[in-house]
Amino acid sequence: MIFVELRKLARRPRTWVSIALLCLLPALVAVFLAVNRIAPRPGSEPAFLFAVLANGALFPAAALAIVLPIFLPVAVAVVGGDAIAGEASGGTLRYLLLRPVSRTRLLVAKLISLTVYTGLAVLMVAVTSYVVGVSLFASQPAAVVTVSGTTLTTTELVLRIAAAMGYVGVSMLGVGAIALFLSTLTESALGATLGALAALIASQVLVTLDAAGSVRPYLPTRYWLAWIDLFRDPIPWRDIERGLALQAVYVAVFLAMAWANFTTKDVKS
Amino acid sequence: MTVVRRQAQRRWTLVGAAVAVLCLLPAAVAAWPQPGVTADPVKLRDQILRSAGLPYQGYADLHGETGLPDLPMLGEFAQLLGGTTRVRVWHASAQSWRIATFTATGETDTYRSATGTHIWDFERNLLTQTVGEAVRLPSAADLMAPDLARRLLREMSPADRLEAAAARRVAGVAAAGLRWIPSDPDTTVGLVQVWADPATGLPLRVEVASRAGRTAFTSHFLDLDQRAPSAELLVPSRPSSAGFSVTTAQDVASALRGVGATALPATLAGRQRLAAPAEALAGRGVAAYGAGVSLFAVVTLPGRIGSQSLQAVHEGGGVTVAIGGAEAYEMQTALVNALIMRTPGTGRNRRTYLLAGSVTAEVLRQAGADLLATGQVRP
Numbered sequence: 043m044i045f046v047e048l049r050k051l052a053r054r055p056r057t058w059v060s061i062a063l064l065c066l067l068p069a070l071v072a073v074f075l076a077v078n079r080i081a082p083r084p085g086s087e088p089a090f091l092f093a094v095l096a097n098g099a100l101f102p103a104a105a106l107a108i109v110l111p112i113f114l115p116v117a118v119a120v121v122g123g124d125a126i127a128g129e130a131s132g133g134t135l136r137y138l139l140l141r142p143v144s145r146t147r148l149l150v151a152k153l154i155s156l157t158v159y160t161g162l163a164v165l166m167v168a169v170t171s172y173v174v175g176v177s178l179f180a181s182q183p184a185a186v187v188t189v190s191g192t193t194l195t196t197t198e199l200v201l202r203i204a205a206a207m208g209y210v211g212v213s214m215l216g217v218g219a220i221a222l223f224l225s226t227l228t229e230s231a232l233g234a235t236l237g238a239l240a241a242l243i244a245s246q247v248l249v250t251l252d253a254a255g256s257v258r259p260y261l262p263t264r265y266w267l268a269w270i271d272l273f274r275d276p277i278p279w280r281d282i283e284r285g286l287a288l289q290a291v292y293v294a295v296f297l298a299m300a301w302a303n304f305t306t307k308d309v310k311s
Numbered sequence: 312m313t314v315v316r317r318q319a320q321r322r323w324t325l326v327g328a329a330v331a332v333l334c335l336l337p338a339a340v341a342a343w344p345q346p347g348v349t350a351d352p353v354k355l356r357d358q359i360l361r362s363a364g365l366p367y368q369g370y371a372d373l374h375g376e377t378g379l380p381d382l383p384m385l386g387e388f389a390q391l392l393g394g395t396t397r398v399r400v401w402h403a404s405a406q407s408w409r410i411a412t413f414t415a416t417g418e419t420d421t422y423r424s425a426t427g428t429h430i431w432d433f434e435r436n437l438l439t440q441t442v443g444e445a446v447r448l449p450s451a452a453d454l455m456a457p458d459l460a461r462r463l464l465r466e467m468s469p470a471d472r473l474e475a476a477a478a479r480r481v482a483g484v485a486a487a488g489l490r491w492i493p494s495d496p497d498t499t500v501g502l503v504q505v506w507a508d509p510a511t512g513l514p515l516r517v518e519v520a521s522r523a524g525r526t527a528f529t530s531h532f533l534d535l536d537q538r539a540p541s542a543e544l545l546v547p548s549r550p551s552s553a554g555f556s557v558t559t560a561q562d563v564a565s566a567l568r569g570v571g572a573t574a575l576p577a578t579l580a581g582r583q584r585l586a587a588p589a590e591a592l593a594g595r596g597v598a599a600y601g602a603g604v605s606l607f608a609v610v611t612l613p614g615r616i617g618s619q620s621l622q623a624v625h626e627g628g629g630v631t632v633a634i635g636g637a638e639a640y641e642m643q644t645a646l647v648n649a650l651i652m653r654t655p656g657t658g659r660n661r662r663t664y665l666l667a668g669s670v671t672a673e674v675l676r677q678a679g680a681d682l683l684a685t686g687q688v689r690p
Contacts, residue, residue, distance in 0.1 A: 084417070084434035084435060084436075086416070087415065087416055088416075089415070089416040089417075090416070092434070093436075096436075096552060097552070182552075185550070185551065185552060187433075187436075187550040187552060187553065189417055189418040189433045190411060190418055190420055190431070190433070191420060191431040191433065191438065191547065191548050191549075191550060191553070192548045192550075193548065193550050193551075252376075259337075260337070267415055270415070270416065271413075274411070274413075274418060276544070278370060278399055278413075280370055280533065280534055291333060295326075295329075295330055295333065298326045298329060298330075299326055299330075301322070301326075302319070302322040302323045302325070302326040303319075303323075305318075305322065306316075306318050306319035306322060
């Protein structure tokens with residue numbers, strides 16, 4: 043079942059088009075920076091972007107910061123929202139369930155497919171942005187300065203970017219799980235996607251609100267930017283650990299809700 | 312009820328129960344009985360005051376709700392008192408420490424050692440060395456719970472009330488608490504609470520509340536290790552691609568001389584000017600007055616910065632006040648009150664003063680009136 047879902051993911055043009063668009067945005071930003079040589083003001087977001095003119099090897103980190111707030115979660119919400127609702131609206135869900143496979147396994151296969159998509163998207167963004175970064179800007183992979191002012195070796199840089207990719211990928215799973223749950227509630231993939239995005243935007247708004255301080259630690263986007271801590275020295279693990287644990291809770295809760303709804307749902311299409 | 316519906320009900324009940332447990336978990340942890348740690352408040356205060364040499368390292372939050380306007384010369388101080396600042400500290404001794412202030416996209420590291428102070432600013436890609444003790448606004452290092460608690464508790468007067476506060480767990484330590492209620496009617500500080508490790512006396516959490524009882528500033532550890540940090544963490548590194556500059560305390564004093572060259576009086580609003588290091592700067596337009604937690608600073612602002620600050624306070628909700636013929640605005644927050652005042656006159660005779668501190672607005676107005684009455688004395 044998992045293999046079937048992965049093959050379906052790989053054969054869909056939409057998968058590759060969405061990943062290509064995700065890669066295109068940082069590349070476009072890099073081209074503008076390279077042509078105009080006008081870096082953003084230091085301290086402004088996206089993180090690290092102001093530093094890439096001096097060292098293109100940092101561009102994968104800047105690219106993650108560019109796609110993280112909106113584009114990556116939108117892509118994940120689209121795939122997650124389409125997982126079950128897309129099959130239902132296309133009339134293929136009934137046929138899927140005719141196979142001797144339990145609904146729980148189908149749900150798990152959809153989640154794994156979504157996880158693979160997220161990982162692939164993050165990997166492609168990092169790889170293409172590295173190529174773009176070292177091509178367009180002065181590049182010194184052995185002289186990348188951490189946020190704390192120490193210098194990283196090439197191996198350390200690669201490890202930290204890999205860890206940041208892993209963290210960003212895991213951060214997307216909470217949104218994916220919400221979209222997957224909503225996808226079991228409706229036959230409209232668009233509705234499920236928009237629902238997940240609404241939850242995401244609500245979380246983003248509340249995270250910045252001091253009055254919502256009591257619920258802030260439990261909001262799905264609270265620790266999204268903790269991947270920047272991977273570029274401090276020594277690495278403060280506190281927020282990273284909390285971010286990973288929080289995403290695990292969101293995935294567990296919304297997957298359980300999706301399971302409770304989907305396994306007893308009357309599937310008509 | 313059908314079999315399917317019963318199954319659905321069972322599954323939703325199971326998921327609902329699991330979600331309810333997860334949601335209630337933080338509340339249950341918060342409501343968990345606090346450790347029965349008690350300490351005599353006087354002994355705890357003495358223990359805290361003796362804790363200056365203790366090493367520690369950890370992760371802390373500084374949270375202020377004073378809502379100071381973003382004045383041109385306040386820099387990070389306004390953010391420290393009006394927002395949440397994440398810091399990480401490595402403290403070997405009073406002469407050897409490092410504190411990192413995190414922002415969303417960067418970090419500022421302050422290193423203190425025998426050779427002076429180094430500040431690494433990632434966003435400016437610049438390492439700055441300051442030789443000597445420069446005049447500056449309070450920074451995150453000054454507001455860390457251990458330093459802040461000791462500085463505040465040293466200011467206690469015999470008339471103040473000192474009580475035990477309920478114990479609480481701070482950064483995994485069962486901390487003993489004390490509560491200090493200042494008796495001075497002219498201060499904005501209504502209550503100071505400090506929690507410290509009863510074994511070592513290291514302050515772990517400080518809460519400062521206004522007269523209205525609202526906690527306006529909190530400094531507390533989230534993670535703590537009471538062992539000395541590794542020496543290599545306390546040495547600033549200078550990346551080859553970064554800039555480097557050296558400044559001395561004298562440079563700062565010279566800059567201030569250019570600012571106003573105005574001597575400030577020995578007393579304002581009935582309060583004495585504080586002694587060194589502020590004494591040395593009084594002739595250059597900077598001084599602090601008062602005692603205990605009733606303190607205020609007076610800074611003479613140079614022309615353009617003075618005008619910008621006056622405008623910022625005015626546009627930031629500053630209320631116009633009448634002080635002689637001066638143009639004056641005041642801002643009142645829970646803990647810090649500020650008054651900015653431009654004296655009458657034209658050109659070089661005109662001065663802009665900023666008065667700010669943990670005193671009531673009436674005290675600041677009186678100080679402003681005294682400044683006008685005494686005039687400016689050329690050093």
